[in-house]
Amino acid sequence: MSLRMALLGLLSVKGPASGYDLAKKFEISLNHVWQAGHTQIYPELVKMAADGLVDAGSEGARGRKTYTITPEGTRRLHEWMIEHAAVGVTRSEVALQAFMLPLLGRDDAIAVMERIRAGFQRRLAMLEGQSPASFGAYALRLGLAQAQVSLQWADEVLAELRDSAG
Amino acid sequence: MSLRMALLGLLSVKGPASGYDLAKKFEISLNHVWQAGHTQIYPELVKMAADGLVDAGSEGARGRKTYTITPEGTRRLHEWMIEHAAVGVTRSEVALQAFMLPLLGRDDAIAVMERIRAGFQRRLAMLEGQSPASFGAYALRLGLAQAQVSLQWADEVLAELRDSAG
DNA sequence: CGACTCATGTAATTGGTTACATGATTAG
DNA sequence: CTAATCATGTAACCAATTACATGAGTCG
Numbered sequence: 001m002s003l004r005m006a007l008l009g010l011l012s013v014k015g016p017a018s019g020y021d022l023a024k025k026f027e028i029s030l031n032h033v034w035q036a037g038h039t040q041i042y043p044e045l046v047k048m049a050a051d052g053l054v055d056a057g058s059e060g061a062r063g064r065k066t067y068t069i070t071p072e073g074t075r076r077l078h079e080w081m082i083e084h085a086a087v088g089v090t091r092s093e094v095a096l097q098a099f100m101l102p103l104l105g106r107d108d109a110i111a112v113m114e115r116i117r118a119g120f121q122r123r124l125a126m127l128e129g130q131s132p133a134s135f136g137a138y139a140l141r142l143g144l145a146q147a148q149v150s151l152q153w154a155d156e157v158l159a160e161l162r163d164s165a166g
Numbered sequence: 167m168s169l170r171m172a173l174l175g176l177l178s179v180k181g182p183a184s185g186y187d188l189a190k191k192f193e194i195s196l197n198h199v200w201q202a203g204h205t206q207i208y209p210e211l212v213k214m215a216a217d218g219l220v221d222a223g224s225e226g227a228r229g230r231k232t233y234t235i236t237p238e239g240t241r242r243l244h245e246w247m248i249e250h251a252a253v254g255v256t257r258s259e260v261a262l263q264a265f266m267l268p269l270l271g272r273d274d275a276i277a278v279m280e281r282i283r284a285g286f287q288r289r290l291a292m293l294e295g296q297s298p299a300s301f302g303a304y305a306l307r308l309g310l311a312q313a314q315v316s317l318q319w320a321d322e323v324l325a326e327l328r329d330s331a332g
Numbered sequence: 333c334g335a336c337t338c339a340t341g342t343a344a345t346t347g348g349t350t351a352c353a354t355g356a357t358t359a360g
Numbered sequence: 361c362t363a364a365t366c367a368t369g370t371a372a373c374c375a376a377t378t379a380c381a382t383g384a385g386t387c388g
Contacts (some may be wrong), residue, residue, distance in 0.1 A: 002259055003347080009266040020367050021289060040348060042369060046255040057184040062356045062367050082274055086259035088285045090309075091376095093168055093252035099305035100175040100247060108248055119254045139265035142319050143256075151317040153308045169375080186339050206376060208341060228339050228384045236333095346377075348387075357366070 001080070003044055006034050008077040011069040015134050016057070018064050019045050029136055032127060032143045036040060048073070081140075094119065109160050117154035123147050167246070169210055174243040177235040179301050182223070185211050186228050195302055198293060198309045199225060215240070260285065264323075274316050276327050283320035291312050 010025050011017060017025070022045075023038040037095035045067055048057045057066040069077075094116055101109050124147040130140055174241040176191050177183060183191070188202040202210075211233055219239035223232040235243075250265045260282055267275050296306055298305075 002257075002262060005266075006262055009262075009269065012212075013266075017276065018367075019369095032212060032256060033265050034257055035255060035348090037261055037349075038368080039370085042367095063174065063369095064367060069339080076271070077266075078274075081270055081278060084259075085261075085281055087258055088258075088264050088289055089263055090198060090258075091168075092254075092256075093250075094254055094307055095305045096168060096172055096175075096253050097247060097250075098308055099196065099199050100171075100243075101300040101304050102301060103175065103178060104244065107329050110243075113246060115251055117293055121253070123254055130308060133191060136265040138267050138323055140262045141323075142261055142264055142316065144310050144314045145319050149311045150308065157304055157307075184339075185341095201376090203377075204340075205342085205378080208339095229341095230339060334388095336387080339383085341381080343380080344378085347375080348372075350372085352371080353369080354380105355367085357364100359363090359364080 001084075002034065003036055003040065004048060004053070005077055005080050006030060006036070007041065007044065007048065008069055008073050011067060012074060012077060016066050016068040018066050020064070022067075029130070031124070033136070033139050054113060058147055074136065101157075106133065106161060106164060110158065113154060113158050117151065117158065120147055120151040120154055167250075168200065169202055169221070170214060171243060171246050172196060172202070173214065174235055174239050177220065177233060177256060178240060180245060182232045182234040184232050186230070189229040189235075190191065195296070195300065196239050198289070200282065201304070261319065267323075272330060279320060279324050279327060282316065283324065286313055286320055290317060302319065 001158065006026075006164060009023060010022055010030070016024065019038060019042045023036070023041050026034065026036050026041070045054060045056070045065075048054045049067070053076060054067045055070055057068065059065055097112060097116065101112065124144070127140060127144050127147055132140060134140075172192075176188055176196070180191065185204060186210045189202070189207050192202050192207070193198065197247060207324065209285045211220065211222070211231075215233070219237060219242060220235055225231055259276045263278060267278065269276065277313075290310070293306060293310050293313055298306060304308065
């Protein structure tokens with residue numbers, strides 16, 4: 001359902017788009033929030049058209065199909081936003097490795113934490129490169145705050161590990 | 167693979183356990199990091215036994231089966247920790263709703279944000295109820311830091327929405 | 333004896349990833 | 361002409377959820 005809603009959201013804000021366009025938007029603007037490749041997007045758009053949430057326009061150049069959100073699609077998106085209590089379920093490989101960190105010796109633990117730290121650093125840099133004035137500004141600010149605090153956590157853990165006897 | 171590693175981690179630290187025990191541990195100590203129900207755990211343990219990562223003991227009372235990690239299981243877990251670069255992939259319904267918040271009018275947006283805020287509040291309370299001295303201390307601290315900063319973000323967004331003209 | 337917890341499983345379905353496959357158009 | 365980008369799709373597989381199903385032991 002979330003993929004569906006993400007697609008409706010993009011179509012709602014950015015206007016009519018092809019599956020290809022939407023896949024691009026997932027890569028750039030939505031990347032920190034939700035991910036989907038074209039292999040998931042194309043079939044989903046077909047189902048959404050069958051359900052009357054989008055209109056599939058006629059084929060353009062290179063077989064391009066442009067989808068437009070329908071009033072019913074807009075209605076369903078708003079309904080979902082207002083009624084669906086988003087589940088804050090987290091499945092984080094990083095947190096899992098952090099959980100099990102005490103299984104490793106000091107040096108291995110430091111190496112793992114440095115890799116994790118680098119990941120947070122990369123993520124932060126990616127988010128800082130995004131335009132803060134755009135549509136997804138609230139989500140961007142959340143992502144930035146979380147990335148910053150995670151990086152800080154990694155630094156603290158690294159400092160503790162380095163202070164500990166080897 | 168992550169489920170497998172989480173199971174090996176639990177068996178490694180807490181000693182031999184049944185699928186039932188492991189499902190309980192997922193609910194309590196590991197809940198903020200990874201989730202898995204018994205319907206996923208039982209078949210996975212069978213596969214892990216076939217792959218030599220765990221030993222399935224003989225059946226006890228009420229058909230209880232106690233699994234023990236093997237040396238090969240320990241080896242594979244350490245290997246994964248050290249070599250597998252955890253992907254920081256995030257798929258958050260909350261962030262998705264935040265992303266699309268501008269689609270809603272002021273009052274609906276406030277209602278959605280209040281619900282999101284309550285979710286973070288609950289999560290924070292849950293984490294604060296966990297023993298900070300236990301095995302998963304590092305992951306717990308990360309979870310707490312992220313929950314706190316998320317709650318702060320929600321408060322800021324709510325203040326902005328309330329200040330804005332209705 | 334009835335309710336609860338312990339304990340294990342299967343089947344169907346949904347969601348998501350990886351690999352494979354094809355062809356049109358554009359820029360150099 | 362050829363490499364890159366545009367553009368769409370299918371098939372196989374892996375991961376996860378929901379629903380269904382069963383039975384043993386324990387507490388009141």
